[in-house]
Amino acid sequence: MADKTFAEINAKIRAGKAVVLTAEELVQLVAEKGVGPAAKEVDVVTTGTFGPMCSSGAYFNFGHSAPRIKFHRVWLNGIPAATGFAAVDAFVGATALPEDDPLNTNHPGEFRYGGGHVIEDFVAGRPVRMKAAGYGTDCYPRRELETTVKLDDLNEAVLFNPRNAYQNYACAVNTGPRTLYTYMGVLKPGLGNAHYSTSGQLSPLLKDPYFRTIGIGTRIFLGGGTGYVVWNGTQHFPGIPALPEGAPPVPAGGTLAVLGDLKQMSPKWLRGTSMLGYGATLTVGIGIPVPILNEEICYYASRPDSDLYAPIIDYAEAYPNRKPGTLGQVSYAALKSGVINLNDKQVLTAPVSSYHKAREISATLKQWLLEGKFLLGEPVQLLPGPDAGIKPKSLEIRGSGRRNG
């Protein structure tokens, strides 16, 4: 079979003739008919994920006040935003916290409001209280301002997430003697529970694991609006992990940097999130269309939960101390059953990302494609895959006496 092209598939989408399936539906079709016939029949497969993604944020241009100010410090609903750009640009990160937040002084801290909640408030059209401080210049004389702004008042509001949509993620457990409060939720001692945070067979980067179709310019569902893959995400380390015998060689470790117009998005798909004892973050909805250009792409896009594995990581000891090693691998089919067997113990599992919402995203993106209002974005450059051999670097702690140069 000759490969299909992005242009051919887009022509079918425009004509309302494209065959679009969600990744769940493709899993079923391939189980019934096989990869070859499915690859011929299907044009696009839609994926979805809806989970906390800390490396998220938004930048804004607020317009100029009279007299003008050059932001030295900015707070949005009490959350400090990053300045250091031009006069009235600022960036708020999803995990930013109020300067007077008690944090973890009364452990575990609640982190009820943070940068992710500011982004949700803006997207919901709620008024946001803004304070800014300047130091006064001849061109920007104002030294302070306090006002209320809404999303519609701003010139630009752009969601720009440096690392989203982790290809695969840990199944987090706690072998220690005390309860742990982590970004993977509350982990009970002595393997009291196991938390995972990937939509498995619906997860975008597990469905194009070798980056055969995803790259710079890929058009995506982002926060309920249209967004784009603009670069690889930070900590993009695609590689093939240790997997159980017989499992297909599905890479892990890839990530995406994504961007989109916040004004198109919806608070349903961007939710401020509070992780007890850890901090605030943003739960982001992402869906990526995978064009079925050939059989190989179809094969990987159709891998079911039973073929996809998460590494089991101990958050009592290994994770915080950056010690290598896992407690094994577990399939998403087992994780989704609600209980896994670990060290001869029945351990209850729970997701931290919503499979229900991931399914809704994949169905919504499918609908957009069927209606012809969403076309595939052909990447100007694919992202590096496992062949690129990217190796993680770590931060070494050096003595204070040592100087550079």
Next chain:
Amino acid sequence: MAPNKIVLRFPASISDKPIIFHLVKDYDLMINILKAHINPHKEGTMVLEVEGSRAEDGLGFLRDQGVVVQPLTEEIVWNEDQCTHCGACTAICPTRALYIERPAMLVHFDSEACVICQLCVRACPMRAIEVRF
């Protein structure tokens, strides 16, 4: 008699005395301790489920000992419209009152099974669960 959830408050003067066992031994009650806590002032609080024909006599005994007996009026409210069905509350819920329905992967709440431990209230990343009094 239907199970009866009550809150007991023990003054510091009796919080170190064996009292609850009398409910079993002398009043033939079936008890289920749902929560027990002693604060730094040595005052105790206990949430108890009591079942048996002599429950009222047993509670009278507790009152005679200086224990304040109140009905449990707290309830956990799960705000479904705030819930994203992530599931982060389900494996930490000790009684499976919060659980995932499969294969739909939807979170449900069974208030009958809830023992008001309140672990879920702060563990919910969306703060969709609250306690009402």
